[in-house]
């Protein structure tokens with residue numbers, strides 16, 4: 001019976017993780033980012049954030065990417081376990097003082113708080129390779145198309 005007990009506990013933990021994650025709708029995320037005062041933060045617009053998050057995670061909070069160097073990237077903004085969060089495996093600076101698992105649930109205020117730290121660092125938005133590859137220099141107004149909000153759409 002103790003064995004079955006632990007199976008049930010493990011299963012329910014997995015269920016919790018699965019139910020807790022979320023794939024955001026574009027406009028829903030846009031509104032959330034705006035409410036978190038990201039529009040204009042460090043000179044970047046909501047369009048920059050939407051474009052970056054789309055190409056990093058597809059707006060999927062449960063997305064994890066494992067890098068060849070042994071580090072991993074977590075959540076909707078793909079924050080790296082060597083610098084920003086602690087996954088208990090990668091040697092880390094843990095600059096956001098957060099468990100990487102907390103970057104996989106649908107509560108993204110802590111993710112946004114950490115992302116603000118990233119964009120405040122030396123590389124600013126270029127810390128995200130996807131942003132450099134797909135977003136900067138592009139017309140980012142399409143990312144806010146159809147969303148019921150009035151914000152400037154980006155730096156580029």
Ligand SMILES: [Ca+2]
Pocket residue numbers: 102103104105106107108109110111
């Ligand atoms: Ca979170």
